[in-house]
Amino acid sequence: MAQTLTILGLESSCDDTAAAVVRQAGDARAEILSSVVFGQTELHAAFGGVVPEIAARAHAEKLDVCVADAMAQADVGFGDLDAIAVTAGPGLIGGVLSGVMCAKGLSAATGLPLIGVNHLAGHALTPRLTDGAAWPYLMLLVSGGHCQFLIARGCQDFTRLGGTIDDAPGEAFDKVARILGLPQPGGPSVEAEAAKGDPARFRFPRPLLDREGCDFSFSGLKTAVLRERDRIVAEKGGLTRADRADLCAGFQQAVVDVLAEKTRRAVRIYMAEGPSRPLVAVAGGVSANKAIRARLETVCAAEGASFTAPPLPLCTDNAAMIAYAGLELFRAGVRDGLDLMARPRWPLDRAAAGMLGGGKKGAKA
Ligand code: KG4
Ligand code: ZN
Numbered sequence: 001m002a003q004t005l006t007i008l009g010l011e012s013s014c015d016d017t018a019a020a021v022v023r024q025a026g027d028a029r030a031e032i033l034s035s036v037v038f039g040q041t042e043l044h045a046a047f048g049g050v051v052p053e054i055a056a057r058a059h060a061e062k063l064d065v066c067v068a069d070a071m072a073q074a075d076v077g078f079g080d081l082d083a084i085a086v087t088a089g090p091g092l093i094g095g096v097l098s099g100v101m102c103a104k105g106l107s108a109a110t111g112l113p114l115i116g117v118n119h120l121a122g123h124a125l126t127p128r129l130t131d132g133a134a135w136p137y138l139m140l141l142v143s144g145g146h147c148q149f150l151i152a153r154g155c156q157d158f159t160r161l162g163g164t165i166d167d168a169p170g171e172a173f174d175k176v177a178r179i180l181g182l183p184q185p186g187g188p189s190v191e192a193e194a195a196k197g198d199p200a201r202f203r204f205p206r207p208l209l210d211r212e213g214c215d216f217s218f219s220g221l222k223t224a225v226l227r228e229r230d231r232i233v234a235e236k237g238g239l240t241r242a243d244r245a246d247l248c249a250g251f252q253q254a255v256v257d258v259l260a261e262k263t264r265r266a267v268r269i270y271m272a273e274g275p276s277r278p279l280v281a282v283a284g285g286v287s288a289n290k291a292i293r294a295r296l297e298t299v300c301a302a303e304g305a306s307f308t309a310p311p312l313p314l315c316t317d318n319a320a321m322i323a324y325a326g327l328e329l330f331r332a333g334v335r336d337g338l339d340l341m342a343r344p345r346w347p348l349d350r351a352a353a354g355m356l357g358g359g360k361k362g363a364k365a
Contacts, residue, residue: 001026005082005330006033008070008106009323012059012099013091013119014145015040015050018319019066021074021081022129024327029132033074035313035320038062041184048178056094063102070319078110085326088116088336089343091145096342104338115326116340120348122321124152126310127281129324133308134277138270140263140296143284143316144170144185149214149266150348151273155328160349161266162214169255170286172218176251179226180244190248191289197242197249202228204254206261214266216258225251252291260295267303278305288315 004025011018018037024030040058044050071077086103089096100116107114123141127133139150139158148163167175170187177186182193204224207217225247232243239247263280271278280300286292293309300307314321 002331005327006076006080007323007327007330008067008081008084009117009319009321009326010063010067010084010086010099010103011119011122011317011319011322012063012095013087013089014095014317015044015055016317017059017062017066018317018322019063019070020319020323021070021076022320022323022327030129030324030327032129032320033076034070035318036066036069036073037313037318038066045184048184049174050092052092052094055092056098059095059098063098067102067106078106078112081110081112083113083115083326083330084110085115085117085323085329086340087119087122087322088340089118089346091119091344093342093344096344100340100342104340108338113330114336114338114340115329115334116336117322117325117329118346118348119317119322120146120346121155121158122325123283124150124158124348125155125325125328126283126314126321127279127308128328129321130310130314131281131308133279133281136270136273136275137279137281138266138305140259140266140280140282140287141284142169142259142282142286142292144168144174144286146284147216147218149262151270155325155332156334158348160347160352161269162216162262164216164218165208166217166219167222169216169218169259170284172222172251172255173286175222176225176248179222179229180239180247182244182248185285187285187289190252191291193245193248194252194291195249197245197247199246199249199253201246202250204228204250206254206258209258209261214262214269216262218255221251221254252289256291256295259292260299263296264299264303267300267305271303271305279308280305281308283310283315285316288312
């Protein structure tokens with residue numbers, strides 16, 4: 001029977017400051033004792049995107065409050081913890097540094113072990129936290145900064161099957177929202193508009209479907225939406241509500257179609273390995289999208305694999321996934337010292353390190 005572990009996790013790699021406490025009693029399913037997230041949406045609203053310097057300052061200001069809240073809500077003291085896990089990359093370097101410095105301070109003051117966690121591993125291990133998923137499973141990680149397929153074989157063992165060669169899908173949602181004058185983050189606002197629109201009115205491109213493999217491209221799609229908007233504005237002098245909803249619906253449908261077809265291909269590669277209980281999991285902010293979740297579930301069912309998507313608060317950035325990843329790393333014997341580095345780039349699959357696929361936003365993996 002494995003030891004009971006209680007881990008504090010910190011996350012500050014983009015525009016959410018988060019702290020959480022996760023406990024795993026022996027081999028039982030891990031439990032989230034608390035998960036506190038301070039979003040920064042309003043701070044960046046006037047700029048149309050995340051401003052790294054503003055993000056870093058806000059993280060530095062909010063981290064200790066976040067930690068105190070997470071500890072209080074979990075009803076634990078530092079003496080109840082086994083380790084402190086912190087996102088050490090990839091991400092906006094100022095934010096990652098804020099988290100790493102805070103975690104180092106806590107570790108130095110309490111004597112608790114420090115564990116640097118890859119933010120992508122946090123997302124990629126979420127199905128183990130939520131569903132107790134067994135290795136290996138296929139992960140589609142889709143967020144504002146990332147888009148890749150990974151076969152997850154262990155907490156430090158990932159094989160990358162493909163990814164985006166330019167933008168990440170969340171980035172495309174955010175840019176389309178900006179093009180159409182919708183609020184940030186773009187994913188939820190575009191999804192809400194799309195629900196009111198006709199996905200068949202505009203036929204946007206399905207990039208890279210004609211090319212073999214599991215790579216994606218989303219930047220042309222966003223440009224196609226921009227061109228269509230400009231054409232309508234030139235013709236009619238502006239966009240009606242219906243135009244906007246139809247543009248969102250057409251764009252979202254194109255993303256759904258591309259993700260579905262590439263997932264079908266990735267599932268076939270994964271299934272060829274003969275997993276005994278094939279499982280496909282999606283994670284990252286874009287996995288909150290209902291149309292995407294529903295379509296991926298259909299694809300997986302057709303291919304004979306189970307499908308899981310996180311509950312909505314665990315789709316977007318949070319510290320419970322970092323605490324959980326830290327817990328798995330702790331069990332694997334990983335410990336970092338006070339020389340832990342903050343890394344702007346940190347690919348999960350080291351063998352595929354030279355490949356594209358991180359998305360352009362924020363120079364990530
Ligand atoms: O995982 P996340 O919180 O941060 C990164 O690591 O990037 O993902 C944020 C991204 C944003 O681009 C946001 O627009 C997108 O996830 N997103 C969505 C939805 N909710 C959030 N995209 C599509 N549909 C949604 N419902
Ligand atoms: Zn993320």
